[in-house]
Amino acid sequence: MTVDITADAPAEPTGPRADIGTSGDLDADMVAALCHASTRRGFDPFVDIDWDAPENLLDDNDPRWQLDPDIAPLAMTEWYVRQPLERRIEMGRWITANILKVTLQFEMMLIRGVIHYAGTLPNGSVVFRYLLHELTDECHHIQMFQELVNRTGDDVPGMRRGSRVLGPILGFIGGYANIFLFIGVLCGEQPLHFQQTLQHRGAAAVPPLLNMITAIHLAEEARHIAFANNYLAQRVSAVGRFRRTLYALAFPIYLRWLIGEMIAPPRAFARQFGIPRRVFKAAYWRSASSRQMLAESAADVRRVAEDLGLYTVWSRCVWRLLGIDGRLPRYRGEPDRSQRLARVDEFRAVVWGRTAAAAIMAGVALAATPVGLRIIAVAAAGTAVWVSYHVLRGRHGGVVGNQPFEWPRLVVWVVVCVAMIPAGGLIGLALVVFMILALAEFMPTI
Structure with missing residues (x-):
């Protein structure tokens, strides 16, 4: 069955209409057009x-899961x-399912x-009508993603x-702090839109059902992003310094948090598939290529922040500190045409x-205390306890993806640190903390 996604949604506005004045009201014509598009093409x-x-039908051994x-x-x-090959397929299927699960959890927060x-x-209010259309779309997305998961x-x-x-707490607070809410909407929708756009540029390499689902999501999220852009353009222009x-500050903080949730799998994934700690850390986000991908995922949101006058000289320091600073695209979804970085293996500087x-x-310890050797010996013993626990844990089976919190691991950390004081x-x-962190890169689990 073929799904027609050629929606005639209006072009994304780049700023408030000239005839709106300074009242801060949303562009009613634009919102009405979005309502019409939602009704006509849902x-x-x-x-x-x-x-x-x-x-x-999904095949667990389909190589397109890679x-x-x-x-x-x-x-x-x-x-x-x-x-x-079987292992690569299994990891790819797990990450794909987890990204969809993260997305539906984010949309539940947005709905609140x-x-x-x-x-x-x-x-x-025509905005009320449009927002209910958007909520209907989000409920359908949640159903769609959960069914695929x-x-x-x-x-x-x-x-x-x-x-x-x-x-969920932030979603509830966003009901009162509306500008923060729609900043969060953009920071969650735009990076996923970026990732799914890249996926569709190589659509033949994914299972057809996944391609169909993300096509529907892209078509409807384009309307949501257009509304959020217009809302922020009108509201932010009227606020004080x-x-x-x-x-x-909210833009880079929200964005870095949500990119990390959507693109980087939880550490339980690394434990389940036995990914070495240094490999996992290099992939998320220590290697040059992964940092470039992190920055590119934030490109569309940087453009919005720039249009709103919130991508200032001082705020760029926060973007840079969080690793999400970079180029400003001319339009939403503009691909990065710079030369790609070569594949990397491990990041040893850490x-x-x-x-x-x-x-x-x-x-x-040796220079400042008379018992420096004893301190070093005790720290080494504490580190050995920590290493022994992780080695035994790796041999007897680590945790799986959706297992409850691993309390024994926390207890080992607390006992070692408290005994050291x-x-x-x-x-x-x-x-002892630096010793453990140095050896942690060589542990088989995370």
Whole structure:
């Protein structure tokens, strides 16, 4: 079954209409056009997709589940390339399912804030009508993504535990802080839009059902992004300097958090598939190629922040600090035409840096205290306890993707650090932490 996604949604506005004035009202004509487009070209996942059609059946051994180096940072590592085909397929299917799970969890957060905001709008508001169209779209997306996750058979967790707890709270608060809400909408929708656009440029390399689902999502999310852009263009222009400063900070912080959730799998994935710690860390986000992908995922949001006057000289320091600064595209979805970086394997600078830090702390212990050798010995013993736990854990089986929190691992950390304080004070505590972090890069699990 073929789904027609050639929606005639209006072109994305680049700023407020000239005839709106300074009242801060949204462009009613643009919102009405979005309502018309939503009514004329909407999708129901259980009507427009024939889930049981032969071409839409999912094969666990389909080689098209493999990760694409243009989209997935892990696929750029030599470790991934050396894995057997079956293993690469299994990892690709897991990551694909987890990205969809993260997306539907994000859309649940979005719904909490948008439905509350819609309830504050006056009677006769065309914005109310559009927001309900958008919520309908999001509910369909949640159904669609969850159905595909179910059909993959992978029990993926989606977002990390902290985000699953904090996200709904932020969504509720967004119902009162509307500008923050729509900044969050853009920071969540645009990076995913970027990733799925890259996927469709190589559409033959993914299962047909996945391609159909993401095509529907791209068509409808384009309307949502257009509305959020227009909303922020109207509202941000009317606020004072202090609030603009807060919004300028919110953009990079929200964006970095959501990119990390959507593109980087949780550490449980690395434990389940036995990915070496240094490989996982290099893929997310220490290698030059992965950092370039991180920055490119943020390109469209940087353009929006620039148009809003929130991509200022001082705020760029925050973007740069979070690793999401870079070029400003001329239009949404403009591809990066710069030369691609070669595939990388491992990023060793971190290991050497942590080893040097441990050596410096050992020197401080010897120079500043009369019991420096004892402090070093106790720190080495504590590190050995930590290493022994992880080696045994690796031999007897690590955790799987959706397992509850691993309390024994936390207990080992706490016991080692607490025992170090009476033996070596703060110097000893710092020494054992740096020793553990240096050796952690060589552990088989994370």
